[in-house]
Amino acid sequence: MPELKSVTPEKPCITPFLDASSASSVLVIIPTFNEADNIWRLVSELSSLYPSIADVLVIDDNSPDGTRDIVLSMQATTRGLHIISREKKLGLGTAYLTGFRYALEKGYRYIVEMDADFSHDPAMLQSFFDAMNGADLVIGSRYMNNTVNVVNWPLGRLILSKMASIYTRLITGLPVADPTSGFKCFRAEVLRGLDLERINSQGYSFQIEMNFRVWKKGFTIREVPIVFVDRSVGKSKMSKKNIREAIWIVWWLKIKSMLGFL
Ligand SMILES: Nc1nc2c(ncn2[C@@H]2O[C@H](COP(=O)(O)OP(=O)(O)OP(=O)(O)O)[C@@H](O)[C@H]2O)c(=O)[nH]1
Ligand SMILES: [Mg+2]
Numbered sequence: 541m542p543e544l545k546s547v548t549p550e551k552p553c554i555t556p557f558l559d560a561s562s563a564s565s566v567l568v569i570i571p572t573f574n575e576a577d578n579i580w581r582l583v584s585e586l587s588s589l590y591p592s593i594a595d596v597l598v599i600d601d602n603s604p605d606g607t608r609d610i611v612l613s614m615q616a617t618t619r620g621l622h623i624i625s626r627e628k629k630l631g632l633g634t635a636y637l638t639g640f641r642y643a644l645e646k647g648y649r650y651i652v653e654m655d656a657d658f659s660h661d662p663a664m665l666q667s668f669f670d671a672m673n674g675a676d677l678v679i680g681s682r683y684m685n686n687t688v689n690v691v692n693w694p695l696g697r698l699i700l701s702k703m704a705s706i707y708t709r710l711i712t713g714l715p716v717a718d719p720t721s722g723f724k725c726f727r728a729e730v731l732r733g734l735d736l737e738r739i740n741s742q743g744y745s746f747q748i749e750m751n752f753r754v755w756k757k758g759f760t761i762r763e764v765p766i767v768f769v770d771r772s773v774g775k776s777k778m779s780k781k782n783i784r785e786a787i788w789i790v791w792w793l794k795i796k797s798m799l800g801f802l
Contacts, residue, residue: 564620566594566669566725567648569639571632575656576605577773580614585662587618594652594665595620597642599635602628632722632777633746637739640731651726657771660723667764668725676730676759679716679751680723680766692770704786708748711790712797717763719751720744720786730759743782745789752793756802 568586572579579598586596600608600623611623624638636653643651650672654660664680671678682689683705690698701720708719724747734753741749755761796802 564593564595565649566590566652567639567643567646567650568594568596568652568654568665569636569643570596570598570654570656571635571639572598572600572603572607572656573629573777574603574605574607575774576603576607576610578656578658578771579607580610582656582658582662583611583614583618583621586665587621589662590665592619595622595648597639598623598656599626599639600624601626601630601635631742633739633742636746637736640726640736644728644731647728649728651728651731653722653724653726655722657774659768659771661767661769664723664764664766665725671762671764672725672727674760675762676727677751677754677761678725679718679721679761679763680768681716681718681721681763682766682768683717684763684765685717687765689765689767690770691767692772693768697770700783704744704783707787708790712748712752712794714748714752714755716751716755716761720747721766721768722747723766723768726754727759730754730757733757733759741785741789743778744786745782748786748789749793752797753802756797 570582583596586594598611600611602625608623608625611621615621624642640651652665652668660680668678668680683702688698688702704720705718708714709716734757739749751761793802
């Protein structure tokens with residue numbers, strides 16, 4: 541059994557796959573566009589919760605608010621902090637794909653997706669790591685066991701998200717309670733097993749498409765409960781276009797899969 545690494549005094553043990561004697565095996569990918577008010581605190585919390593276990597990769601799309609400069613200034617004092625700066629806003633899906641390629645190239649074993657706006661609590665990552673034993677993809681779910689763990693969302697937003705989950709399950713059969721969640725952890729083999737070049741959806745559709753492809757390849761998906769808190773700082777970048785895309789993507793995935801083109 542490898543040496544175990546403590547995270548907080550209350551949680552002395554972390555799951556055995558995270559071997560503290562080797563280099564970081566986890567890469568947390570955080571896409572950012574105008575997250576200057578969040579990124580410093582998020583990176584600080586991650587590096588103090590998971591020292592020497594998880595590296596962080598920020599994918600910034602030339603945020604006018606200076607997000608990139610904050611990350612660059614933290615690099616001198618923060619171990620394992622990386623940044624890829626893209627020239628303009630190119631969308632969430634391509635940001636993650638860029639991060640996935642980086643992770644595979646560098647040999648990380650576990651790859652986390654996480655928003656910068658504190659809707660995803662860094663402390664909850666511990667339960668993802670625990671659940672990775674025996675799973676290929678762990679999804680942080682707001683809607684497990686018929687509960688709704690969402691704080692501060694307007695009712696309309698909540699209904700939309702919940703309906704999207706039901707709709708996705710009904711059309712595609714994907715056995716996931718929260719298919720649009722953007723808080724998740726992949727085993728590297730899963731990303732290697734997918735044809736990432738063929739994925740070009742964005743936003744919610746990107747999450748649905750990734751889950752669907754992972755499921756169709758026969759990988760094991762597990763959900764862990766999370767509490768999703770609406771951002772208190774900064775602006776949402778989700779658009780009506782993202783919602784429209786998610787409506788048709790489920791049919792596109794289903795048809796492609798039925799024809800054997802997935
Ligand atoms: N690099 C990059 N990051 C993006 C882009 N669009 C959104 N993001 C980031 O992706 C994460 C999720 O975006 P949000 O705007 O919070 O979207 P959301 O969480 O689905 O929606 P809200 O609940 O309204 O906040 C945040 O960290 C954003 O900064 C983009 O085009 N490029
Ligand atoms: Mg958000």
